[in-house]
Amino acid sequence: MADDHSNEWYYCLKHHKVEPYxxxxxxxxxxxxxxxxxxxxxxxxxxxxxxxxxxxPNWNDD
Structure with missing residues (x-):
């Protein structure tokens, strides 16, 4: 049985657009x-x- 990725969306940094799995x-x-x-x-x-x-302020490394 394959994993269901139908509700997964990504932002492509190469094409600057939303794409599916x-x-x-x-x-x-x-x-x-x-x-x-x-x-x-x-x-x-x-x-x-x-x-x-x-x-x-908890992560201030100055």
Missing amino acids: EGDKASERLGPYSSPEEAARALDKVQERNEAWDND
């Missing part, structure tokens, strides 16, 4: 996400997390 190799994608809309926000999510980590 059957897409480019994992090293060129972010995900999986549960919807195409969520995958489309992948770069926004990365930026939000980076800003949060940069401003986290």
Whole structure:
């Protein structure tokens, strides 16, 4: 029985678009996400997390 990847969506860093499980190799994608809309926000999510980590006093290495 094959794994069901029908609800997995990825953001392709190479093509700058959302794609299903059957897409480019994992090293060129972010995900999986549960919807195409969520995958489309992948770069926004990365930026939000980076800003949060940069401003986290528990991880300030200055």
